[in-house]
Amino acid sequence: MLHKLKVDRKNIVLFVYVVILCLLGPLIIVINQNSNKLTEQFKQQNDKPKQSLATRMSSGDRLLITADINPVKQSAVQAYASQDYQTAVEQFQASLKINSNDPEALIYWNNSLAKLQGETVKLATSVPIGGNLDVAKEILRGVAQAQTQINRNGGINGKLVEVTIANDDNVPEIAKQIATELVKDESILAVIGHNDSNASVAAAPIYQAGELVMITPTSSAENLPNLGSYIFRATPNTRALAEPLAEYASDIARKKDIAVCADSQSEVSQSFQKEFTWAIYSRGGSINPIECDFSAANFNPSQIPSEAISAGADALLLAPSVRSVNRAIEVARANQERLTLLGNHSLNTYQTLQEGQKEVNSMVLSVAWDAKSNTNNAFALDAQKLWGGAVNWRTAMAYDATQIAVAAIKPGNTRQQVQMVLSDPQFVTEGATELIQFLPSGDRNMKGTLVKVEPGTRSGTGYDFVLLQPPTQALK
Incomplete structure (x- = not known):
């Protein structure tokens, strides 16, 4: 009797164990599957920066400038990605016939030729x-x-x-x-x-x-x-670019109190402001004390020219970064041709002419080079x-x-x-x-030159950047 009871108890325990396994087994499988999915998602999340970075780089196997897509160029990219470089050469060349002003296609065409050679x-x-x-x-x-x-x-x-x-x-x-x-x-x-x-x-x-x-x-x-x-x-460097503009403002335009708009979040803007300020003071001029920061949260372009004039300014330097060119143009519009406008090299863009129009007319900028500096x-x-x-x-x-x-x-x-x-x-x-040639610092041994915004037809906007004589020549 006792032996039978022990057997029955063993059977009951075994039965309960089987029931538990039947109930928990599917749950364990689901948890394991979900764990695998989470692991895969985690891996994918970790890989996202690499995937994103891969889409930012190309030698011809993908298009980076989507604004210039055409079917022939897409075919060329597919051929390059498949290492069919002969077809890529032909297709990129055909794409350039559709749009000759496409530097991405020309670089990929050159790359395809290079790959063919070895x-x-x-x-x-x-x-x-x-x-x-x-x-x-x-x-x-x-x-x-x-x-x-x-x-x-x-x-x-x-x-x-x-x-x-x-x-x-x-x-x-x-x-x-x-x-x-x-x-x-x-x-x-x-x-x-x-x-x-x-x-x-x-x-x-x-x-x-x-x-x-x-x-x-x-x-x-x-x-x-x-x-x-x-x-x-x-x-x-900025010193070589700022000095000719300061020389023009002080010695040619005869401006003595210049307000400056710069971008506090930009290395180049801050550097240009510093070098321009030094060059103006060294010539006996002054920098107007008004604050104008393109990156300021309370930036209000409509007030800046009036505040500068009220503070005694007779000129306004706009020294944005490439990212803040639009804000510089807003200030130029608000100026309504009251203050003489000066600009740094970041403003030497098609956007300045297209959006600025007459409000940037006569603005003088310092740039590294201009096509008219040597016509031959x-x-x-x-x-x-x-x-x-x-x-x-x-x-x-x-x-x-x-x-x-x-x-x-x-x-x-x-x-x-x-x-x-x-x-x-x-x-x-x-x-x-x-x-x-390079200076010992790694800087290029080169001076900036000046251009002026004037009515013209070359850019298609109604205005062009026109080369000015170097200040030292203009003073003779």
């Missing part, structure tokens, strides 16, 4: 496609023109140049991520970029640590070369043929930055050798308008 020399360029498309295209035109010229002449030591394009949106954090990826790709020997000084300053320490030369075509913030021996620029210049003439119109200083400086990289790569094929060539005090190479 081993390439690889450069990269980082531009703000999603931040300011016009500026990005201006820089890409310079890179594309230089790449085309170099490859037509046989490339570098018999190898054609391949260029990877990256889109940093002029956002410092994205610029840092892109710099990290470019440093990892050991085949890249130099980088042409970035555009905005904030982006360049953010990325520079990464290039320095990775021993990859960065040559910015457009960042002029004064402190940039201090960030490392691998950091160079093709454009003049080979670079300017080639650019006119290639792009169907005149180009501005960003295109010229991007062309020069590419030529600098190529000149440094010719005698050396490692990143360290490229840096050593550029650091040599005897380094010199031919640029768009003049010989390119």
